[in-house]
Amino acid sequence: MTVTQSLSDCPPPQIPLTSRRVSKLQKFLIYWLPLLVWMCVIFTASSDTKSYQHSSLLFEPFIRWLFPHMSADTVGELHHLFRKTCHLMEYSIFAILAWRAIHQPGGNQHRPWRWDEAGLTVALVFAYAATDEFHQVFVPGRTALVTDVLIDTSGGLIGLTLLYLARKIFKVW
Secondary structure, eight states: OOHHHHHHTSOOOOOOHHHHHHHHHHHIIIIIHHHHHHHHHHHHHHTOTTHHHHHHHHHHHHHHHHOTTOOHHHHHHHHHHHHHHHHHHHHHHHHHHHHHHHHOOOTTOOOOOOHHHHHHHHHHHHHHHHHHHHHHTTSTTOOOOHHHHHHHHHHHHHHHHHHHHHHHHHOOO
């Protein structure tokens, strides 16, 4: 019997239970914790009773500085558009983080795009957007709008689309 034969007959080493727990903890910290932190950021932002006034403190003077002759109505419309664009961006980030947590690409692995994971991500974005709007019913000075759920979900779809294209073009994740 040669050394090679005796090594091939040996069973593979068993990974201790503690290593498997660390691995699961590491996966949670790497994939799920960023999503949970981002969810807290969104929740905190939707708890702000004067969010419109807070964003207008910076945005409206900046627009008036850039365009001193712009009417107050136009500045107000731009501020509203800016806030809805922020909704799109925050839920685009949410969708990318949610997809990453669901997909869990590891190391040098390049797993193919899976539409069921993308669908689950969109469902998660929609559900969180809906519960976020429901939460705003209980925040004084805030209103829940179905259109915001649609805007948020659209932001999630935009984020997933950009992620899909980045994977196709740049072969990342």
